[in-house]
Amino acid sequence: MTEVGESQAGGKAKPRGKAQVAHRKPTMSDVARLAGVGTMTVSRVLNGTVPVAEETARRVQTAISQLNYRPNELARAFRGQKSKSIGLIIPYLYDPFFANCAHAVTTVAKEHGYSVIITTSNEDPETEYAEADQMLQRNVDGVVVIPASLSHSRLTRTLFGKTPVVAFDRPVSDPTVDVVLVQNTAGARRIVEHLIEHGHQRIAFMGLSRSLFTINARFMGYRRALQEAGLHEDSFFGCGSQGETLTSLKEKLKGLNAPTAILTSNTLATRYVLSSLLHLGVKMPSDIAFAGFDDFDMAEFTSPPLTVVRQPAQEMGRVATSLLFDRIERGEVPQTGNRIVLPVEIVLRRSCGCKHRLPVVIH
Amino acid sequence: MTEVGESQAGGKAKPRGKAQVAHRKPTMSDVARLAGVGTMTVSRVLNGTVPVAEETARRVQTAISQLNYRPNELARAFRGQKSKSIGLIIPYLYDPFFANCAHAVTTVAKEHGYSVIITTSNEDPETEYAEADQMLQRNVDGVVVIPASLSHSRLTRTLFGKTPVVAFDRPVSDPTVDVVLVQNTAGARRIVEHLIEHGHQRIAFMGLSRSLFTINARFMGYRRALQEAGLHEDSFFGCGSQGETLTSLKEKLKGLNAPTAILTSNTLATRYVLSSLLHLGVKMPSDIAFAGFDDFDMAEFTSPPLTVVRQPAQEMGRVATSLLFDRIERGEVPQTGNRIVLPVEIVLRRSCGCKHRLPVVIH
DNA sequence: CTGTTAGCGCCTTCAA
DNA sequence: TTGAAGGCGCTAACAG
Numbered sequence: 001m002t003e004v005g006e007s008q009a010g011g012k013a014k015p016r017g018k019a020q021v022a023h024r025k026p027t028m029s030d031v032a033r034l035a036g037v038g039t040m041t042v043s044r045v046l047n048g049t050v051p052v053a054e055e056t057a058r059r060v061q062t063a064i065s066q067l068n069y070r071p072n073e074l075a076r077a078f079r080g081q082k083s084k085s086i087g088l089i090i091p092y093l094y095d096p097f098f099a100n101c102a103h104a105v106t107t108v109a110k111e112h113g114y115s116v117i118i119t120t121s122n123e124d125p126e127t128e129y130a131e132a133d134q135m136l137q138r139n140v141d142g143v144v145v146i147p148a149s150l151s152h153s154r155l156t157r158t159l160f161g162k163t164p165v166v167a168f169d170r171p172v173s174d175p176t177v178d179v180v181l182v183q184n185t186a187g188a189r190r191i192v193e194h195l196i197e198h199g200h201q202r203i204a205f206m207g208l209s210r211s212l213f214t215i216n217a218r219f220m221g222y223r224r225a226l227q228e229a230g231l232h233e234d235s236f237f238g239c240g241s242q243g244e245t246l247t248s249l250k251e252k253l254k255g256l257n258a259p260t261a262i263l264t265s266n267t268l269a270t271r272y273v274l275s276s277l278l279h280l281g282v283k284m285p286s287d288i289a290f291a292g293f294d295d296f297d298m299a300e301f302t303s304p305p306l307t308v309v310r311q312p313a314q315e316m317g318r319v320a321t322s323l324l325f326d327r328i329e330r331g332e333v334p335q336t337g338n339r340i341v342l343p344v345e346i347v348l349r350r351s352c353g354c355k356h357r358l359p360v361v362i363h
Numbered sequence: 364m365t366e367v368g369e370s371q372a373g374g375k376a377k378p379r380g381k382a383q384v385a386h387r388k389p390t391m392s393d394v395a396r397l398a399g400v401g402t403m404t405v406s407r408v409l410n411g412t413v414p415v416a417e418e419t420a421r422r423v424q425t426a427i428s429q430l431n432y433r434p435n436e437l438a439r440a441f442r443g444q445k446s447k448s449i450g451l452i453i454p455y456l457y458d459p460f461f462a463n464c465a466h467a468v469t470t471v472a473k474e475h476g477y478s479v480i481i482t483t484s485n486e487d488p489e490t491e492y493a494e495a496d497q498m499l500q501r502n503v504d505g506v507v508v509i510p511a512s513l514s515h516s517r518l519t520r521t522l523f524g525k526t527p528v529v530a531f532d533r534p535v536s537d538p539t540v541d542v543v544l545v546q547n548t549a550g551a552r553r554i555v556e557h558l559i560e561h562g563h564q565r566i567a568f569m570g571l572s573r574s575l576f577t578i579n580a581r582f583m584g585y586r587r588a589l590q591e592a593g594l595h596e597d598s599f600f601g602c603g604s605q606g607e608t609l610t611s612l613k614e615k616l617k618g619l620n621a622p623t624a625i626l627t628s629n630t631l632a633t634r635y636v637l638s639s640l641l642h643l644g645v646k647m648p649s650d651i652a653f654a655g656f657d658d659f660d661m662a663e664f665t666s667p668p669l670t671v672v673r674q675p676a677q678e679m680g681r682v683a684t685s686l687l688f689d690r691i692e693r694g695e696v697p698q699t700g701n702r703i704v705l706p707v708e709i710v711l712r713r714s715c716g717c718k719h720r721l722p723v724v725i726h
Numbered sequence: 727c728t729g730t731t732a733g734c735g736c737c738t739t740c741a742a
Numbered sequence: 743t744t745g746a747a748g749g750c751g752c753t754a755a756c757a758g
Contacts, residue, residue, distance in 0.1 A: 025524075027735055038745040043737060053743060073500040075735035078441040079750055085480070085501075093469060094677070096660075099462035106456060106483050110494075115501060117448070118481040120469050131473075137436040138448075138478060161388075267660075274664045296661070297459075297630075301637045303666025314457070390751055401729045406753055416727060438751035442734055730757075735750105742745080 026067040035063035046071060077139060085115040086324060087135035087143040091123045097267065097294060097313050098146060101169065104317030105144055112325050114141070121148045129154040136163060142324045144317075147172050149212050157333075164327035168320035170213040171339075178327070178337040180320040184214050184293075187309040187344035188221030190362075191291045192263060194307075194346065196229050198353045200261040200289060204252060205235040206245065206273050207265035215265040218293050222263055234259055245272035246279060253280065253288075261289035261352075267296050274302065290351035300359065305349035310361075312342050389430040398426035409434060440502060448478040449687060450498035450506040454486045460630065460657060460676050461509060464532065467680030468507055475688050477504070484511045492517040499526060505687045507680075510535050512575050520696075527690035531683035533576040534702075541690070541700040543683040547577050547656075550672040550707035551584030553725075554654045555626060557670075557709065559592050561716045563624040563652060567615060568598040569608065569636050570628035578628040581656050585626055597622055608635035609642060616643065616651075624652035624715075630659050637665065653714040663722065668712035673724075675705050 032039040037056060044050050045060040052060075063069070077083035088105050090098045102118065109116045117135055121128035128148045132155060135143060142164040147155055155165070156174045168180040195203050205222045207215050219235065226233055234252065238244040252259060264270040270292040277284065284290045284304055292299070295310035319340060327334070346362040348354045395402045400419060407413050408423040415423075426432070440446035451468050453461045465481065472479045480498055484491035491511045495518065498506060505527040510518055518528070519537045531543040558566050568585045570578050582598065589596055597615065601607040615622060627633040633655040640647065647653045647667055655662070658673035682703060690697070709725040711717045 029735080039735090040737075040745060041743090044744085047737085051743070056743085070496065070500050072502070072735055073497075074437065074441050074446065074502045076737080078437050078734090079736045079738090081750075083437060088481075093456075093466035094459075094463045096457075096459045096462065099459065099465075100457045102462075102481075103456035103483065106481060110482065115480050115497065116482065117478050118451075118465075118469060119473065119479065120466065133433065134436075134478065137433050138440075139435070139437045271660060271664065278664065297634060298659070298661040298665060301634065301641065301666075302661065302664050392751080402751090403730080403753075404728060407728085410753085414727070419728080435751055439753085441750090442752045442754090444734075728758080731755090740747085
């Protein structure tokens with residue numbers, strides 16, 4: 001007699017079809033009772049694991065829809081040790097790049113019938129660790145993460161145990177973790193080479209912070225291109241605010257060796273640099289040529305349209321998540337993780353000095 | 364290399380005394396056994412519900428950290444009928460506006476110690492319904508949702524039962540659901556009035572689709588302002604693609620009654636209109652004045668900087684989520700939902716014809 | 727203050 | 743093909 005104790009209002013022993021008021025959600029045994037079968041039969045009909053007599057199955061189906069029964073996913077997850085959910089940890093959601101990544105993750109998860117538990121780390125390794133731990137306590141079946149800056153890190157196999165993890169956009173130190181990146185270095189290098197082809201000899205790199213993997217990698221590409229051309233570096237890594245960016249730029253531009261071209265490390269730096277250039281009355285590309293790393297919706301409609309390195313944000317999220325599901329479905333812990341590097345595109349618009357009426361995309 | 368060396372697939376059937384190998388996660392009774400107490404005592408130490416002798420508590424704490432025990436949140440949720448998680452449903456994550464909203468939601472949830480299950484509806488009521496249902500099966504304690512366009516229907520109390528729901532950005536038809544909106548109509552009206560003050564008599568509204576609540580509401584504001592000024596409407600609702608927008612704009616601009624000013628319905632429309640204007644060689648604000656609904660990161664760096672109505676995206680997400688937690692904590696089902704309308708700001712830059720060097724924000 | 731009992735809803739295991 | 747038992751990890755409700 002399962003007769004749930006708290007007979008508040010609707011605790012009829014015999015469920016009478018729709019009489020089941022919205023008080024307590026119907027359970028599998030409610031269905032079983034109504035259909036006159038055992039709970040296991042209901043379970044089987046639901047999961048299709050083992051054949052059930054057609055007639056019985058129909059009775060069960062009827063009972064299910066009469067009661068409007070829905071399996072309790074929480075109980076399932078609890079019982080089965082797998083929650084059909086994955087965790088997603090990203091630095092911020094207000095950054096369109098990260099948001100695009102996240103979009104792809106949720107999309108792929110939905111295709112696999114999984115739920116996504118999302119959280120933001122605010123670029124803080126401690127928060128990130130705590131959130132990952134929290135997700136693990138919720139028995140997520142896997143985690144995709146854009147690791148917080150330089151979290152060398154607290155994100156290790158030890159924490160995750162046998163739960164699969166895939167890092168993307170930025171790597172983690174643990175070599176058993178899969179990682180999906182883009183060609184940061186090669187992309188930066190190519191666009192600097194392009195600037196050099198335009199005849200520039202003094203090219204500045206305006207960056208956010210070298211402690212971010214992606215930005216450092218881009219800087220390395222910039223450096224490499226300059227070295228190969230026998231040119232000098234000129235970099236700044238404090239584009240974290242409008243003020244600092246403006247100050248730095250003003251300083252650079254008044255010297256005799258003022259740069260004639262700029263490469264920014266990411267969209268935030270681009271924004272601050274653009275704004276500073278505007279303040280200073282410096283025109284692109286006549287006074288200075290410009291290229292940015294990371295494309296964004298409006299890059300085509302600024303004045304002039306911006307030449308950028310375009311990263312496949314959604315693609316990266318998609319690949320990372322697919323990889324995660326591979327791991328989840330295989331169920332084995334990898335000895336060594338994959339390292340996938342996705343190609344970037346160079347989008348030539350006008351800020352670099354090109355005259356194309358429409359953007360030219362180089363793969 | 365970080366010595367992760369536990370024998371991967373081999374480690375089972377080891378003595379299960381205190382030598383807890385990393386195979387099975389430690390449970391509360393493992394802790395209890397090690398500390399020499401009952402499971403309830405562990406539970407009490409963990410939850411601080413009932414006083415526990417200091418000495419005992421210490422022993423338990425020691426055992427917990429020795430085993431690196433973490434409570435199984437899934438079991439807790441299952442047992443307690445509440446999951447400490449909320450659901451978030453939005454149309455897309457790649458739209459920066461929605462992403463900002465989502466950011467605020469996750470932030471507030473974290474402050475309350477809740478997890479967020481996120482999903483995208485792709486503006487499809489069916490998907491939305493299915494996803495909401497799915498979340499309910501996972502026993503979320505509440506749901507915040509930006510309803511899919513015209514989903515007047517499927518999101519109802521009937522579906523959610525006693526689970527609190529808050530809609531934001533767009534309302535739902537069910538009057539018992541709380542809703543948080545912004546001043547779409549008033550904002551549009553005010554900015555059109557501003558355009559009129561600049562002397563414009565023929566102002567066009569370029570919109571995405573009238574079937575979207577927000578866009579329709581903005582259109583109503585536009586209409587109202589025109590009516591009060593005794594001017595004629597001139598609207599287009601097909602800015603869903605570059606092509607259609609361009610065609611429509613070209614058409615409008617060649618007539619004798621060509622508009623001298625444009626208001627767009629949202630950022631997407633803004634983008635297509637800007638692009639079209641560029642194609643057509645029409646200059647702002649000399650040839651045509653421009654104002655857009657919804658501010659965005661780069662609006663200040665387009666040529667010219669854009670005058671827009673700014674919506675408090677994060678604020679809206681924050682208010683909606685706070686409201687949800689009010690409901691969750693109170694635990695009562697509201698007879699009638701709140702309807703909160705947040706103010707917008709008018710950001711005057713140059714595209715409307717203003718000459719300000721810096722943006723002027725009107726509250 | 728602390729322990730025991732009894733499930734939450736589901737599915738694996740075993741028996742019929 | 744179907745059903746009964748048992749337990750996943752945790753915590754209310756009661757003892758002691």
